[in-house]
Amino acid sequence: MSTNTVTNWFGNIVSHPSVIVDANSIDDIVAVMKDPVKYPSPVRPVGSNHSTAPCGAADGGTLIRMKMNQILSIGTDTLTVQAGATHLQMAKALEAQNLQFYVNTEIGSLSAGSAACAGTKDASFEGEFGQVGSYVIGTKMVLPNGDLLEVTEAAQPDLMQLVRCSYGLFGIIYEVTYRIRPLTPMHVHHKTFSLEEFIAALPDLKALGYSLMYYAFPFDNCLTVEFRKYNPTATGEPNRSAWALRNRIWGMSGPKFGHDIEANVSNPVVRYSIVDASNATWRFQLENIVTSDYTIPPDQIINYPPVSDDSRYTFSLFAFPEDEFPAMLTDFFKFCKDYYAKFGYRSNLLYVGYRIAQDQKALLSYSYDGAVMTIDPVSTANPGWDTFLAAYNQFCSDRNGKPLLNQTPHLDAATVKKAYGDRFTTVANARKKYDPNDRLLNDYFRGLLS
Ligand SMILES: Cc1cc2nc3c(=O)[nH]c(=O)nc-3n(C[C@H](O)[C@H](O)[C@H](O)COP(=O)(O)OP(=O)(O)OC[C@H]3O[C@@H](n4cnc5c(N)ncnc54)[C@H](O)[C@@H]3O)c2cc1C
CATH class of the missing domain: 3.30.43.10 (Uridine Diphospho-n-acetylenolpyruvylglucosamine Reductase, domain 2)
Structure with a gap:
């Protein structure tokens, strides 16, 4: 070895x-x-x-x-970069010119190469997509035989639809062009609902035209919803501390707390009552501090350390047709509680989710058939996490859940095939055409494609 x-x-x-x-x-x-x-x-x-x-x-x-990470050009509505440029680095360069990404997903480390060919998620703004790659309009890559290939949405929309979910299996991307937009003030606020209130209010919440992201707390039977909307007429100075607080707690001190509590409190009843109390404080902070009529979208992007430390966290994700989500969410709360009662395991952090608009920009888009809402368990990988994820995968697959090939651990071919059907076969066949000798195929993808 x-x-x-x-x-x-x-x-x-x-x-x-x-x-x-x-x-x-x-x-x-x-x-x-x-x-x-x-x-x-x-x-x-x-x-x-x-x-x-x-x-x-x-x-x-x-x-x-x-390692190629240069910003090559910034136009009024396009950004061209080398594939190793990261989301935060690019967003800062855009902000300096009063421009921004459409999707300001919280992970600052996301590289342009990955964004162009792998799955991402963020709550969709009204009339917009929630997947970063849907705003990628051009890529340049090195094919497995060493030839170079440029693909653009304008010239080859069908091929672009394949590239956006190619996971580096067609070729290695070295340059990416994004569509971008003017920097625009953004409103944010949070509100907590019981599970039943949330489900009853959901049709009205959707009609309000906000992006909807949520933190779910099955053990307290509630959710805290994040509402965001562009607010172009905002005046005065932007609030730069709201997202800074969210980023610090969500990206650093929250997971560190989960890690420390796991290490120091062996009694699960005590441990999880402390976790629940901490989550209640988190809900209070979201509702009372992460609220403003005027924030700056790139402020949502978190600067995760290049090498992870005790504040790291991990997660999984499945997306569900939004019409089926209320039943799914109710089942999921019960699933978490039943699983804990039976096996003694629960996440030591929380669960999140996003409402993401219908999107056919990638053939393996998880919202290809219609808008979806996701359930993402988050944890410091406390003992029992991987076994829990196996049960979660089955639970989600049984309920028409669609996974992400880069963000859903422990996937198997049957789950992926069930989720993506003929579209997966189309991508598999195209992969074979671009890489007939399997130069780029690792065991993971070989297993999924089998
Ligand atoms: C703490 C944390 C928070 C996160 N938050 C979010 C979030 O809010 N939203 C979200 O969508 N995701 C989130 N993620 C997931 C993350 O965005 C995805 O896993 C993303 O793929 C990571 O980008 P990367 O550059 O690290 O990709 P990598 O893990 O390096 O690669 C992902 C895939 O892309 C391929 N690839 C990478 N570069 C190239 C290239 N140049 N050419 C061809 N193929 C390439 C790889 O082979 C691989 O298949 C989070 C992850 C963590 C750990």
Whole structure:
């Protein structure tokens, strides 16, 4: 076995590539593709390696770490970057020119290469998409045979639809062009509902035209909903502290608290009553502090440390047709409580979810058939987490849940095929055309495609 050991950011996905290459130029990538003896298969690119599934694992093969991260050009409505540029880095450059992304997802580490070809999620604004890649309108990549290929939405919309969910299996992306928009003031507020109140209010909440994200607390039978909307007429100075507080607690002190409580409080009854009390404080802060008529969208993007520490967290995700979500959510609250009663396991953090608009920009979009609402358990991977996720996968698959190949751990071929059906076959066939010798195919994708 190779002596190289590489983990994802969280540290729970370990792979042993034979060779690791830092790609600082297109030629570095071409050289890898053209020499399978020096650079064995599978060749897997990674950006920030934040995925919670082993899509970037390159056991026995060649791991390409994308180091090309320059911002190449900023126009009035487009941004072109090298594939290793990160979401926060790009957002800051845009903000300096009074511009912004459409989707300001909270993960600042998301690389442009990953955004262009892998799954993402954020609550959709009125009339907009919630997947970052849906605003990617052009990519340039190195194909498995070393040739270069440019794909644009304008010239090849069907191919772009495949590239947006290709997970680096068609080629390695070195340049990405996004559609962007003017920087616009944004309103945010939060409100807590009991499960029953939330379900009853949902049709009205949707009609209000806000983006809807939620923190779910099955053990307290409630949810706190985040409402966001552009507010172009906001005046005065923007509130820069609301998102700073959200980012600090959600991205750092909250998970650190979960980690510490796990390490120091062995009695589960005591431990989880402390977790519940902490979540109640979190709800209070969201409702009373993370509220403003005038915030700046890029302030939502979190600067996660490049190397994770005790404040790290991990998660999973399934998306559900929004019409089926109320029943699903009710079942899910019960599922969490039943699971805890039976097996003694529950997450030591919380659960979140997003309402995401119908989106056919990627063939494997989880909202291809209509708007969805997601359920994402979040945890510090406390003992029992992986077994819980196996049960959660089955629970979600039984209820028409759609997973994400880079954000849903422990997937199998049957679950993916059930979720994506013929669209998955189409992507699999296209992959074979672009990579007939399986140069980029790792064990994870081979298993899903089998
Ligand atoms: C703490 C935390 C918070 C998160 N929050 C969010 C969130 O709010 N919203 C959200 O959508 N996601 C979130 N994620 C998930 C994350 O956005 C995705 O896992 C994303 O893929 C990570 O980007 P990355 O650059 O690390 O991708 P990687 O994990 O490096 O790669 C993902 C996939 O893309 C491929 N790839 C990467 N670069 C290239 C390239 N240049 N060319 C071709 N293929 C490439 C890889 O081979 C792999 O298949 C979060 C993850 C963590 C750990």
